[in-house]
Amino acid sequence: MSNLDYHTPVLLNEVLQFLDVKQGGIYVDCTLGGGGHFWAIASRLSEKGVMVGIDRDLEAVEHNRKRSAAAVKATTIISRGRFSDFDKVLDENGIECVDGFLLDLGVSSHQIDEPQRGFSYMLDSTLDMRMDSTAGITARELLLSSTREELTHILECFGEIRNASRMARALKDWLEHRSLDTSTDIRNCIISEYGPNVKYKVLAKLFQALRIAVNRELEELTMFLHKSLGYLCAGGRLAVISYHSLEDRAVKEFIVANEGKCICPRDLPVCVCDKPSLLKRVSRKAVVPKEEELKSNPRSRSARLRVASRTEQDA
Ligand SMILES: C[S@@+](CC[C@H](N)C(=O)[O-])C[C@H]1O[C@@H](n2cnc3c(N)ncnc32)[C@H](O)[C@@H]1O
Known part of the structure; x- marks a missing residue:
């Protein structure tokens, strides 16, 4: 089965653009699925680059392990597990910080279309x-x-x-x-x-x-977001595609909470909260699919991509 038969990647060009993929960088696709985003990022990396893919679904992992990586120069690591445990995969592979995380939440078309999965x-x-x-x-x-x-x-x-x-x-x-x-x-x-x-x-x-x-999707997302800050290199990007308002709200609130905006009461003459600025929004608003993508892939209709970059502070 080809990657596109398995799942059509959503907002692919936008993900590549906003992740600002560096040839020698280390990237983690936490929701491997059919591998559309994973292989597109991997193919942009040089032999110095590392591409990690994680999925809790065995079928997704096997589908991608079967694929030949001959055309890819970077090291590829494919691991089965929950993305809230991504730190274990990085620690096992001696990776201390990464240049980009991608989360494309929800389920793949393959999971939806297989009756025995019940989605x-x-x-x-x-x-x-x-x-x-x-x-x-x-x-x-x-x-x-x-x-x-x-x-x-x-x-x-x-x-x-x-x-x-x-x-x-x-x-x-x-x-x-x-x-x-x-x-x-x-x-x-x-x-x-x-x-x-x-x-x-x-x-x-x-x-x-x-x-x-x-x-336990929202718990997974919250655990991932909090851990991700400790594993992003300075300037590293966090990109999340959500498909419903609960996820999108959680991502937006997490980014805003880590932008370092003062949370002191308005009547205080000087700031005493000293909130660190750990993230900076890369796009002010959520990025949504263009008309053309909506026509060719109606399943992309509720997608919202939010991207932030890690600041130098404490990174
Ligand atoms: C929308 S699909 C990803 C599609 C992929 N970006 C592509 O281009 O083919 C979401 C995938 O994330 C996986 N997933 C969802 N939540 C997860 C979690 N907490 N940990 C690991 N994998 C998860 C699902 O099993 C599914 O395969």
């Missing part, structure tokens, strides 16, 4: 949704084991679903007499609660909430 509400798929199919609980198990209150919290916080308690009640009541093993079961349950004209957006939000909870 799609459009297919009749088993309710798994784990990016790493060998670890943690599935979405089906999550639905069974969580209380109505816990489920309400998941739907409200990760799906931004209004009146989440109604949906949580419907799902838990359904489970008293029937099963929720597949996406079709979920669709039937939601239709029985909201009627046959229920919008696809409702199902999309429910699936998003379950996926984020199953994979």
Whole structure:
């Protein structure tokens, strides 16, 4: 399977431009997927460069390990694991600081299109949704084991679903007499609660909430962001592509919090907070796909790229 059949990389030219790839640099693609970004960056590096790719999904790792690196001069390292543990991979390879991190969050097209992975509400798929199919609980198990209150919290916080308690009640009541093993079961349950004209957006939000909870996506992102500061060389770039507002907000707030803006109360005559400036925004606003990309790859429609560079301070 070619990289493009596996997944079409989103905002590829923009990522290459904003990462400001240096030929002899060290870059880490924390979300390897089909390898679109990984191999494009790797091919721009010289023999002095190092390209590290990480994914928690075995299929993604195997797909990229099978690919011949003959055309690439740089050293390539492909590792299976969670990106919140990227420091272990760098430490094992004696890498102290890097010139760029890339995170292209969410799931790949390959993961969405494989019915047994359970990510799609459009297919009749088993309710798994784990990016790493060998670890943690599935979405089906999550639905069974969580209380109505816990489920309400998941739907409200990760799906931004209004009146989440109604949906949580419907799902838990359904489970008293029937099963929720597949996406079709979920669709039937939601239709029985909201009627046959229920919008696809409702199902999309429910699936998003379950996926984020199953994979602990926001915890992963927060852990990664905090660690990344300690591993970026001065001038190194942090580039994150998000696909929903929860992730994008977390990235934006992290960058703003580390820009060193004074947080003293307004009535203090002088600054006493002495906040260090560790990051500088490279693009003021989030970068979004151009019309042409939206036409050729509709799955890019919600992508937002934010980029910051590490300042000299404490780097
Ligand atoms: C949108 S895809 C990346 C696509 C890739 N940039 C490309 O061009 O093909 C996201 C990938 O990140 C992986 N992923 C998501 N969260 C992860 C995490 N916390 N740790 C490691 N991999 C993760 C998923 O398994 C998936 O393969």
